[in-house]
Amino acid sequence: xxxxxxxxxxxxxxxxxxxxxxxxxxxxxxxxxxxxxxxxxxxxxxxxxxxxxxxxxxxxxxxxxxxxxxxxxxxxxxxxxxxxxxxxxxxxxxxxxxxxxxxxxxxxxxxxxxxxxxxxxxxxxxxxxxxxxxxxxxxxxxxxxxxxxxxxxxxxxxxxxxxxxxxxxxxxxxxxxxxxxxxxxxxxxxxxxxxxxxxxxxxxxxxxxxxxxxxxxxxxxxxxxxxxxxxxxxxxxxxxxxxxxxxxxxxxxxxxxxxxxxxxxxxxxxxxxxxxxxxxxxxxxxxxxxxxxxxxxxxxxxxxxxxxxxxxxxxxxxxxxxxxxxxxxxxxxxxxxxxxxxxxxxxxxxxxxxxxxxxxxxxxxxxxxxxxxxxxxxxxxxxxxxxxxxxxxxxxxxxxxxxxxxxxxxxxxxx
Amino acid sequence: xxxxxxxxxxxxxxxxxxxxxxxxxxxxxxxxxxxxxxxxxxxxxxxxxxxxxxxxxxxxxxxxxxxxxxxxxxxxxxxxxxxxxxxxxxxxxxxxxxxxxxxxxxxxxxxxxxxxxxxxxxxxxxxxxxxxxxxxxxxxxxxxxxxxxxxxxxxxxxxxxxxxxxxxxxxxxxxxxxxxxxxxxxxxxxxxxxxxxxxxxxxxxxxxxxxxxxxxxxxxxxxxxxxxxxxxxxxxxxxxxxxxxxxxxxxxxxxxxxxxxxxxxxxxxxxxxxxxxxxxxxxxxxxxxxxxxxxxxxxxxxxxxxxxxxxxxxxxxxxxxxxxxxxxxxxxxxxxxxxxxxxxxxxxxxxxxxxxxxxxxxxxxxxxxxxxxxxxxxxxxxxxxxxxxxxxxxxxxxxxxxxxxxxxxxxxxxx
Numbered sequence: 001x002x003x004x005x006x007x008x009x010x011x012x013x014x015x016x017x018x019x020x021x022x023x024x025x026x027x028x029x030x031x032x033x034x035x036x037x038x039x040x041x042x043x044x045x046x047x048x049x050x051x052x053x054x055x056x057x058x059x060x061x062x063x064x065x066x067x068x069x070x071x072x073x074x075x076x077x078x079x080x081x082x083x084x085x086x087x088x089x090x091x092x093x094x095x096x097x098x099x100x101x102x103x104x105x106x107x108x109x110x111x112x113x114x115x116x117x118x119x120x121x122x123x124x125x126x127x128x129x130x131x132x133x134x135x136x137x138x139x140x141x142x143x144x145x146x147x148x149x150x151x152x153x154x155x156x157x158x159x160x161x162x163x164x165x166x167x168x169x170x171x172x173x174x175x176x177x178x179x180x181x182x183x184x185x186x187x188x189x190x191x192x193x194x195x196x197x198x199x200x201x202x203x204x205x206x207x208x209x210x211x212x213x214x215x216x217x218x219x220x221x222x223x224x225x226x227x228x229x230x231x232x233x234x235x236x237x238x239x240x241x242x243x244x245x246x247x248x249x250x251x252x253x254x255x256x257x258x259x260x261x262x263x264x265x266x267x268x269x270x271x272x273x274x275x276x277x278x279x280x281x282x283x284x285x286x287x288x289x290x291x292x293x294x295x296x297x298x299x300x301x302x303x304x305x306x307x308x309x310x311x312x313x314x315x316x317x318x319x320x321x322x323x324x325x326x327x328x329x330x331x332x333x334x335x336x337x338x339x340x341x342x343x344x345x346x347x348x349x350x351x352x353x354x355x356x357x358x359x360x361x362x363x364x365x366x367x368x369x370x371x372x373x374x375x376x377x378x379x380x381x382x383x384x385x386x387x388x389x390x391x392x393x394x395x396x397x398x399x400x401x402x403x404x405x406x407x408x409x410x411x412x413x414x415x
Numbered sequence: 416x417x418x419x420x421x422x423x424x425x426x427x428x429x430x431x432x433x434x435x436x437x438x439x440x441x442x443x444x445x446x447x448x449x450x451x452x453x454x455x456x457x458x459x460x461x462x463x464x465x466x467x468x469x470x471x472x473x474x475x476x477x478x479x480x481x482x483x484x485x486x487x488x489x490x491x492x493x494x495x496x497x498x499x500x501x502x503x504x505x506x507x508x509x510x511x512x513x514x515x516x517x518x519x520x521x522x523x524x525x526x527x528x529x530x531x532x533x534x535x536x537x538x539x540x541x542x543x544x545x546x547x548x549x550x551x552x553x554x555x556x557x558x559x560x561x562x563x564x565x566x567x568x569x570x571x572x573x574x575x576x577x578x579x580x581x582x583x584x585x586x587x588x589x590x591x592x593x594x595x596x597x598x599x600x601x602x603x604x605x606x607x608x609x610x611x612x613x614x615x616x617x618x619x620x621x622x623x624x625x626x627x628x629x630x631x632x633x634x635x636x637x638x639x640x641x642x643x644x645x646x647x648x649x650x651x652x653x654x655x656x657x658x659x660x661x662x663x664x665x666x667x668x669x670x671x672x673x674x675x676x677x678x679x680x681x682x683x684x685x686x687x688x689x690x691x692x693x694x695x696x697x698x699x700x701x702x703x704x705x706x707x708x709x710x711x712x713x714x715x716x717x718x719x720x721x722x723x724x725x726x727x728x729x730x731x732x733x734x735x736x737x738x739x740x741x742x743x744x745x746x747x748x749x750x751x752x753x754x755x756x757x758x759x760x761x762x763x764x765x766x767x768x769x770x771x772x773x774x775x776x777x778x779x780x781x782x783x784x785x786x787x788x789x790x791x792x793x794x795x796x797x798x799x800x801x802x803x804x805x806x807x808x809x810x811x812x813x814x815x816x817x818x819x820x821x822x823x824x825x826x827x828x829x830x
Contacts, residue, residue, distance in 0.1 A: 027475060057439035097667060097670065223696070225696070254539045266557075279510060367476065
């Protein structure tokens with residue numbers, strides 16, 4: 001079994017180890033294992049944000065000559081360095097929820113049929129589809145699947161067999177279980193059935209290679225504040241395969257989506273290309289943050305990040321089996337490393353109090369997801385093997401001593 | 416006629432003059448008259464943004480305990496200090512376009528009838544309504560009005576006389592002409608007819624008192640990067656009168672609008688109160704900027720800002736009449752100061768080239784709006800009377816000398 005010295009040896013041999021110094025580590029010695037919810041602040045992003053603020057102050061409105069290109073330019077950077085998409089296929093603007101609404105709304109307007117989404121999907125995806133189903137008089141179909149492994153190819157095949165599906169929305173990595181869906185196989189299957197799939201990449205972008213074009217993905221969205229480290233509420237990205245763009249119209253037809261924006265004409269005529277999925281004025285300062293943070297991930301390389309991420313989650317699983325299973329934990333994440341993302345879910349009937357006790361008494365920050373999961377995220381650019389070892393060691397000690405039973409039960413569950 | 420010494424005397428007597436020092440003036444000696452498009456950077460906002468970035472770096476996900484309240488807390492600050500709205504009636508989140516879509520979409524879903532908007536309305540308002548009209552099979556009715564004075568009470572009365580209107584959307588201050596609509600009278604008229612009005616406050620918030628509750632306004636949106644100085648692409652605000660909130664459901668049903676957000680349950684159940692108009696994760700860093708910048712406007716006071724703003728636009732009109740009318744200009748803004756906002760539109764057949772020449776050869780920054788308007792914005796918190804005098808003096812000299820005729824015609828029209 002891996003001892004602390006073994007974990008330290010893994011760190012010593014880690015080619016990504018130097019990237020840790022590129023982040024603000026101001027919360028140390030706290031062990032931060034919630035980068036799957038909110039990534040750390042890169043030093044370069046802090047500097048870039050200050051520069052962007054300064055540019056606003058100095059250039060004022062003339063800054064728009066360059067800023068107006070930012071949603072597409074930052075999108076191109078993500079496309080190239082992170083998503084395996086082509087130029088002019090990715091935009092950065094609005095939130096994941098709004099981007100989901102724009103793309104799903106566009107799809108529903110041009111295709112009949114039910115809207116299909118896993119029952120265990122992240123809430124905002126289900127809610128957006130529920131509202132669209134109500135607006136368009138469609139059925140919302142919830143796909144059931146194993147709570148740990150998530151929907152497999154067979155589940156999707158069975159759900160599509162009935163026909164009459166307008167759109168399938170699916171997370172690449174499930175927010176709770178960390179299960180990694182088989183994106184290539186499910187995309188290929190759905191294409192054979194003629195059903196568009198929108199992939200939610202929130203929990204995979206930057207840490208799992210996606211290669212959207214290689215796999216024939218047509219639609220995707222994702223956030224930038226988890227493994228892309230662009231800050232709380234940084235704008236999301238959307239991807240629309242070039243071939244599909246001319247056929248889709250965003251339901252939110254704002255002036256930034258207008259073909260000749262500054263003619264201020266009437267009626268609305270969607271811009272050519274991916275710009276038609278813009279809406280209102282994009283958040284320039286935060287686009288600078290996404291640009292800088294995404295460059296750091298691209299510099300490290302998503303393939304290298306994936307390799308280390310697997311090694312880190314393997315260590316979590318190993319220590320869980322050795323130390324935590326005897327304490328009543330079960331693994332809420334697939335055992336096959338090829339079938340999980342970069343966080344591990346540990347299930348326990350008293351998960352909420354254990355999570356609070358970890359934060360308050362053991363200086364370890366994971367997060368809780370209802371009803372019974374503690375998520376441990378291990379973003380490979382700044383998480384060390386010894387961090388994982390120490391965190392699991394503290395978790396074991398805390399639960400063994402029953403310290404979580406001292407936590408008052410209440411309803412606060414923000415993190 | 417006001418000479419330069421007279422303008423300097425007005426500055427010397429100006430009670431708001433000290434506020435100028437609260438802004439970054441890094442572009443001096445350039446004369447910036449485009450704060451109606453993008454406001455200057457307040458020193459306090461620069462510091463607050465740096466602090467917010469630091470807070471992300473240090474607190475990481477635990478910051479959400481406070482951040483989650485920000486859209487409503489910053490909304491309450493705007494409500495109190497700027498909008499004359501009540502607590503729990505204003506949210507800051509998303510762009511003006513997306514906020515328009517949410518509120519108009521909610522309205523259209525519960526009321527039959529046509530969607531009414533002035534033909535001269537800011538494009539995004541028209542486009543959003545056009546798309547909603549198509550989605551819901553409604554008529555989009557364009558209201559014609561005088562291009563300088565904008566829609567008056569009589570115009571609106573005539574447009575509503577035909578009945579069958581679901582919603583009227585209208586700017587408080589027109590983006591091109593600067594005409595200030597009679598918000599109290601139009602709101603009262605529409606309420607008598609039973610037609611909801613959504614006011615677009617982009618060009619009035621922070622510089623014209625609005626008193627939303629006093630006038631019985633039911634719905635409003637507005638941006639924060641003009642007279643509220645919160646930076647390029649800072650999030651917009653939306654206002655929904657408390658009485659109306661329970662009856663409206665946003666078409667974009669995201670997880671931040673869910674009653675018990677972290678239960679992650681199904682189906683979507685809208686939160687009580689104004690939170691139901693949230694969608695996805697709000698941009699925390701930019702909410703800090705809005706909070707700080709709005710505090711500065713509230714400290715100066717919107718009534719005081721309005722008084723100085725009127726004096727500044729009066730000076731523009733006076734100098735236009737004396738110097739520019741003989742050069743072929745006409746006033747594109749109402750002469751009655753009670754009927755205009757804080758920018759003045761000067762019309763000229765060669766406006767685009769004159770605007771370029773002002774920026775490139777005279778170090779004056781106005782902006783151009785098709786087809787023939789040069790907009791001069793005079794945000795009262797940092798614009799001096801001598802700035803106005805000097806800018807108009809340079810404009811007169813430039814056009815007298817025919818310098819604008821040296822500008823190459825091309826299609827770049829970003830500012």
